[in-house]
Amino acid sequence: xxEKIYYSSMAYSRYEASGTLPAKFERMLNKYGPGERLNGxxxxxxxxxxxxxxxxxxxxxxxxxxVDYVKKCGGEPFITDHYVYRRHPERRGYxxxxxxxxxxxxxxxxxxxxxxxxxxYKNFKHCxxxxxxxxxxxxxxxxxxxxxGVCGYGGACKNIAMGCVTDRTRRELHSLEGxxxxxxxxxxxxxxxxxxxxxxxxxxxxxxGVYRVNYHNCTLCRHCEKVCPVGAISxxxxxxxxxQEGMAICTKTVLDTFLPENRFxxxxxxxxxxxxxxxxxxxxSLVPDIGIVSGYDIVAVEAASLDLIKIxxxxxxxxxxxxxxxxxxxxxxxxxxxxxxxxLDKLAAVGLGxxxxxxxxxx
Ligand code: SF4
Ligand code: SF4
Numbered sequence: 001x002x003e004k005i006y007y008s009s010m011a012y013s014r015y016e017a018s019g020t021l022p023a024k025f026e027r028m029l030n031k032y033g034p035g036e037r038l039n040g041x042x043x044x045x046x047x048x049x050x051x052x053x054x055x056x057x058x059x060x061x062x063x064x065x066x067v068d069y070v071k072k073c074g075g076e077p078f079i080t081d082h083y084v085y086r087r088h089p090e091r092r093g094y095x096x097x098x099x100x101x102x103x104x105x106x107x108x109x110x111x112x113x114x115x116x117x118x119x120x121y122k123n124f125k126h127c128x129x130x131x132x133x134x135x136x137x138x139x140x141x142x143x144x145x146x147x148x149g150v151c152g153y154g155g156a157c158k159n160i161a162m163g164c165v166t167d168r169t170r171r172e173l174h175s176l177e178g179x180x181x182x183x184x185x186x187x188x189x190x191x192x193x194x195x196x197x198x199x200x201x202x203x204x205x206x207x208x209g210v211y212r213v214n215y216h217n218c219t220l221c222r223h224c225e226k227v228c229p230v231g232a233i234s235x236x237x238x239x240x241x242x243x244q245e246g247m248a249i250c251t252k253t254v255l256d257t258f259l260p261e262n263r264f265x266x267x268x269x270x271x272x273x274x275x276x277x278x279x280x281x282x283x284x285s286l287v288p289d290i291g292i293v294s295g296y297d298i299v300a301v302e303a304a305s306l307d308l309i310k311i312x313x314x315x316x317x318x319x320x321x322x323x324x325x326x327x328x329x330x331x332x333x334x335x336x337x338x339x340x341x342x343x344l345d346k347l348a349a350v351g352l353g354x355x356x357x358x359x360x361x362x363x
Contacts, residue, residue, distance in 0.1 A: 001354070003299075003357050003358070004300075004358050005293055005357045006028050006031075006360050006361075007291060007359050007362065008024035008025060008291050008363070009024075009290070010270070021292065022065055025062060026065050026069070028292065028362040031362060033073075033264070034138070034264050038070055040074055041076070041138040042075075042135070043137070044133050044139050045070070045077055046133065046140070046142065046160065047080075047144070048081055048143070048278070049079075049103070050277050050278075051277065052280025053280060053281060054277050054279070054280055054281060055282045060092070063079065078102045079094065079099055079102070080106040080133065082106055082130065084103060084106075089103055104132055105132075106164060114130055114134075115129045116129075119250070119253055122176060124175075124176060129164060130166070133164045134257050138263075139255070140265075142268070143155050143268065144268050146272055146274070146277065147274045148336070149217060149276070149336055150338070151338055151343060152244075152338035155305055157248060157347060158247060160250070161254070177215040177243045178243075179215075179236060180218070180220075180224070181234050182233055186230045186232035187211070193224035193233060196223040196226070197223060198223070198324065216275075218337070219323075219326070219338075220338065221326075244338070244342045245342070249346070251347060251352065252351070264296060265296070265297075266294040267292070267293045269289065269292065269309070270289040270291075272286050272318075273318065274318060274319065274335060283318065283320075285318050286319065286331065286335070288315065293308070297354065297357075298353055299344055299353030299355055300354060300356070302343075302347070303344055303356075304359065306341065309330070310331070311330070314331060319335065341355075
């Protein structure tokens with residue numbers, strides 16, 4: 001059965017503030033938000049506070065709109081992320097004064113406040129749920145949509161899986177990255193694989209001489225494999241899907257600490273850049289700003305968000321000049337070589353929702 005998602009477009013018909021996105025967002029919340037379900041609850045609003053000189057994270061005006069809405073409904077909101085204390089959120093306007101509520105580190109500033117849950121997916125064994133997320137009564141996942149080098153796409157799932165857990169869990173998830181296998185015994189160190197890589201994704205470690213791949217840059221184009229004269233590089237069955245599947249399992253484990261009626265997902269589709277906000281920089285947008293998608297089914301919200309990002313709308317300046325896009329799949333797959341729908345299929349497989357959605361537009 002199709003799940004409803006709520007959508008407001010950037011498109012406007014007149015020069016009036018009421019016709020622009022923050023005003024539409026407020027109308028969306030008032031009409032379709034959780035309303036009285038927030039009453040009397042501690043409400044965790046999980047967002048990414050950015051890093052370095054990033055300026056493409058969620059603008060404070062949208063955060064303030066959400067915080068004011070939660071308060072109006074009788075909830076007690078707080079903004080949360082990991083490493084808040086060292087990311088200088090104030091540089092992007094994320095202060096309690098501007099946002100109207102505390103801005104807190106989800107595992108505390110020690111990084112040691114968490115609840116451990118056992119999982120069993122390859123190297124991913126510990127899902128350490130951030131203490132403040134776990135202790136909240138209601139969870140709002142407020143995500144900035146963008147690309148991601150390792151999984152193609154970063155949205156609601158990634159905001160939870162990499163942001164509501166400890167360093168140990170992030171390490172275990174990152175250990176699922178990969179796919180390329182190098183055989184040291186076969187390698188004759190001709191360096192053809194390095195020359196063949198158009199993405200500066202591979203190198204030989206200067207100290208150990210071991211072949212290394214940076215999966216943020218690697219598009220799994222397999223040029224390195226194809227040029228190797230001795231067959232020293234191959235792609236194993238543990239390919240790039242493991243990281244996405246691990247993130248989906250992590251997301252399920254975190255969300256299981258909330259009743260389904262105590263979860264709400266909002267994806268902001270503006271400043272859609274190639275890489276994650278944690279890179280500490282902002283590159284040009286890949287497509288024109290699109291709008292906001294929200295709903296109570298994370299899979300439907302993610303599916304609608306991805307579907308709204310179309311290759312036909314590509315702004316060439318958003319793609320680094322040394323990269324040639326692939327010729328098939330979603331824009332993020334052409335850019336990063338990873339099918340972004342894999343994480344959605346795994347989210348659906350673990351019972352978090354459906355890719356089938358019906359759009360309700362809020363004007
Ligand atoms: S698969 Fe392609 S992008 Fe990845 S390291 Fe090899 S040549 Fe570079
Ligand atoms: S192309 Fe093959 S043999 Fe040459 S350096 Fe790379 S892995 Fe080694």
